[in-house]
Amino acid sequence: MCRTIRILAFVAALAIVVDLIGHRLPLRxxxxxxxxxxxxxxxxxxxxxPGEVIVQFKEAVRDRDASDMMREAGGRTARRSDFxxxxxxxxxxxFEIADALDRLRTMPGVDFAEPNGVARAFQRVGYFTPxxxxxxxxxxxxxxxxxxxxxxxxxxxxxxxxxxxxxIAYEDFGPYRKAPDFGGTVFLQxxxxxxxDDHANDDNFHGTHVASTIAEAxxxxxxxxxxxxxxxxxxxxxLDNEGVGSFFMVAEGIDYAVTFTQNGxxxxxxxxLSLGGDSSSTSVRQAVDRAVAAGVTVVAAAGNDGxxxxxxPAALPNVIGVGAVDGRKMKAPYSNFGPELSVVAPGGDxxxxxxxxxxxxxxxxxxxxxxxxxxxxxxxxxxxxxxHYFFVVGxxxxxxxxxxxxxxxxxxxxxxxxxxKAAIENTAEDLGTPGRDDTxxxxxxxxxxxxxxxxxxx
Amino acid sequence: xxAVGLLLSFLLAGSVAAGPKDKPVTSKxxxxxxxxxxxxxxxxxxxxxxxxxxxxxxxxEGTMYAGxxxxxxxxxxxxxxxxxxxxxxxAEAKVACAPTPKKR
Numbered sequence: 361m362c363r364t365i366r367i368l369a370f371v372a373a374l375a376i377v378v379d380l381i382g383h384r385l386p387l388r389x390x391x392x393x394x395x396x397x398x399x400x401x402x403x404x405x406x407x408x409x410p411g412e413v414i415v416q417f418k419e420a421v422r423d424r425d426a427s428d429m430m431r432e433a434g435g436r437t438a439r440r441s442d443f444x445x446x447x448x449x450x451x452x453x454x455f456e457i458a459d460a461l462d463r464l465r466t467m468p469g470v471d472f473a474e475p476n477g478v479a480r481a482f483q484r485v486g487y488f489t490p491x492x493x494x495x496x497x498x499x500x501x502x503x504x505x506x507x508x509x510x511x512x513x514x515x516x517x518x519x520x521x522x523x524x525x526x527x528i529a530y531e532d533f534g535p536y537r538k539a540p541d542f543g544g545t546v547f548l549q550x551x552x553x554x555x556x557d558d559h560a561n562d563d564n565f566h567g568t569h570v571a572s573t574i575a576e577a578x579x580x581x582x583x584x585x586x587x588x589x590x591x592x593x594x595x596x597x598x599l600d601n602e603g604v605g606s607f608f609m610v611a612e613g614i615d616y617a618v619t620f621t622q623n624g625x626x627x628x629x630x631x632x633l634s635l636g637g638d639s640s641s642t643s644v645r646q647a648v649d650r651a652v653a654a655g656v657t658v659v660a661a662a663g664n665d666g667x668x669x670x671x672x673p674a675a676l677p678n679v680i681g682v683g684a685v686d687g688r689k690m691k692a693p694y695s696n697f698g699p700e701l702s703v704v705a706p707g708g709d710x711x712x713x714x715x716x717x718x719x720x721x722x723x724x725x726x727x728x729x730x731x732x733x734x735x736x737x738x739x740x741x742x743x744x745x746x747x748h749y750f751f752v753v754g755x756x757x758x759x760x761x762x763x764x765x766x767x768x769x770x771x772x773x774x775x776x777x778x779x780x781k782a783a784i785e786n787t788a789e790d791l792g793t794p795g796r797d798d799t800x801x802x803x804x805x806x807x808x809x810x811x812x813x814x815x816x817x818x
Numbered sequence: 819x820x821a822v823g824l825l826l827s828f829l830l831a832g833s834v835a836a837g838p839k840d841k842p843v844t845s846k847x848x849x850x851x852x853x854x855x856x857x858x859x860x861x862x863x864x865x866x867x868x869x870x871x872x873x874x875x876x877x878x879e880g881t882m883y884a885g886x887x888x889x890x891x892x893x894x895x896x897x898x899x900x901x902x903x904x905x906x907x908x909a910e911a912k913v914a915c916a917p918t919p920k921k922r
Contacts (some may be wrong), residue, residue, distance in 0.1 A: 525884065526884060564884070565893065566884045566885075566892070598882070599882065599883075599884055603883060603884030603885070603888075604877070604881060604882070604883055604884075604888070605881070605882045605883075606878075606880050606881055606882060607880040607882065608880070609882070610882050634884065634885065635882050635883060635884050635885065635886060636882060636883065636885075636886030636887075637873065637880070637881055637882045637883060637886065638873050638874040638875070638887075639873055639874075639879055639880070641880060661885060661886050662886070663885065663886030663887055664885045664886055664887050664889070664890035664892070664897075665886070665887050665889060665890070666890075666897070671886035671887070674886070694890050694895075694897065696886070709895070710894070710895030711895060725895075727895070735893055750893070752892050752893055753892055753895050754885045754890065754892035755885060755886065756884060756885040756886075756892055757892065
């Protein structure tokens with residue numbers, strides 16, 4: 361009897377503790393975390409703060425008269441400068457800045473009136489900081505020293521990355537919608553090998569998220585950034601709406617990307633394969649060989665079984681096989697490992713929160729943050745327009761970081777896949793056991809060092 | 819009130835944790851036995867899959883998956899057990915390989 365009571369008390373205590381933890385960290389592992397709902401893209405960078413004007417009155421104007429004039433021009437509130445009769449005026453809803461300025465400038469007591477311009481920090485020399493509002497939550501780019509990387513190379517549409525996946529939300533076609541944060545991204549003509557047409561639209565969510573890491577429109581005041589945002593993307597659909605495909609489809613997709621020409625050029629320089637299987641295939645291996653012989657770098661996910669076996673085709677020697685680390689640069693629990701692993705990149709761990717500003721928890725799971733549509737809305741309602749920013753984890757998310765680096769290296773002038781692979785491996789940050797090991801491969805990819813030519817060209 | 823309950827529960831729980839000395843040994847041998855049973859079951863399932871030319875996840879050979887596996891959901895971070903996944907797809911594999919529960 362006494363033992364039963366003790367056990368019941370123990371269970372009760374456990375429940376209380378779990379409940380307390382639950383309140384402290386409200387995000388559960390099975391939550392797909394939304395940072396924000398879809399927003400209408402705005403063209404270019406906003407030059408002025410909305411609904412605000414600056415007005416300076418002549419010295420002789422009394423404060424009461426100034427107040428009347430500002431109200432007459434549509435002002436709701438005003439803040440006086442500590443150094444003279446200069447005011448920051450916030451306009452009432454419905455009043456346009458241009459109208460307010462027109463009115464103020466005709467008033468005799470006004471010295472001048474102007475819109476309140478947006479002040480921006482100067483870019484540090486050699487660095488590039490994008491103004492995408494959720495960029496600060498992209499810890500995975502910070503880990504890769506992205507701003508220094510962009511200071512060297514941002515990419516160019518002459519270099520394209522083919523994303524062989526579930527498709528990309530790249531166009532408005534039928535029930536499919538272009539993701540709002542792909543505004544300025546260049547897309548090449550892709551192909552849908554699942555449905556047999558030229559509209560490689562995403563009907564799962566996976567491909568769009570992967571593609572966003574490579575070339576999300578960046579510095580556009582919307583959402584998040586992409587690591588090789590200047591490069592072009594090619595959507596190639598080889599996985600169905602459940603994320604399943606076949607060797608045949610993948611081989612077809614590789615051949616399509618490699619043989620694609622535009623203006624007599626072969627723009628696809630990198631193929632991203634955030635996919636794999638547990639057995640090997642001659643048709644895929646031969647397609648990869650053809651790609652590499654044609655000067656195309658193939659990057660593939662090591663797989664998410666958490667086992668010591670790298671998935672196929674990441675295990676092929678001429679493919680860059682990518683494993684995943686979490687926000688602490690520790691091996692992610694799901695990441696496969698083994699002798700074929702080339703490098704690791706951030707793939708995150710949705711059960712951890714180590715990546716807030718200054719390394720303190722920020723209440724958000726440590727996934728890779730990118731834009732895609734809600735997979736639940738897509739699966740349940742067949743709607744592909746419910747775009748949000750999602751934290752997603754996996755070697756699928758680590759792989760496009762490396763594919764983006766490969767694309768930037770092509771833009772830097774390296775043209776051979778073996779040289780690209782060597783540049784990425786030789787400049788990686790050694791993690792775990794000194795030297796190459798099966799857990800981290802050559803280590804964590806360091807794009808800025810690779811681009812500067814350390815290692816390979818030293 | 820909550821804190822008092824919590825403290826009391828922890829104290830009681832401490833008493834529960836301090837059990838007879840032979841308990842861990844029993845638990846360890848049980849774990850070893852469960853591991854061996856799992857290994858036997860996996861071997862049986864892998865043989866069953868190979869006979870039917872299915873991959874390690876119960877799909878036709880040559881199947882490719884987003885992320886390399888159908889067992890890990892990248893949107894949720896949740897992993898599902900391989901044998902559970904296969905048994906859901908192929909009930910006959912469960913009949914052939916899953917240990918039958920003992921009758922009490």
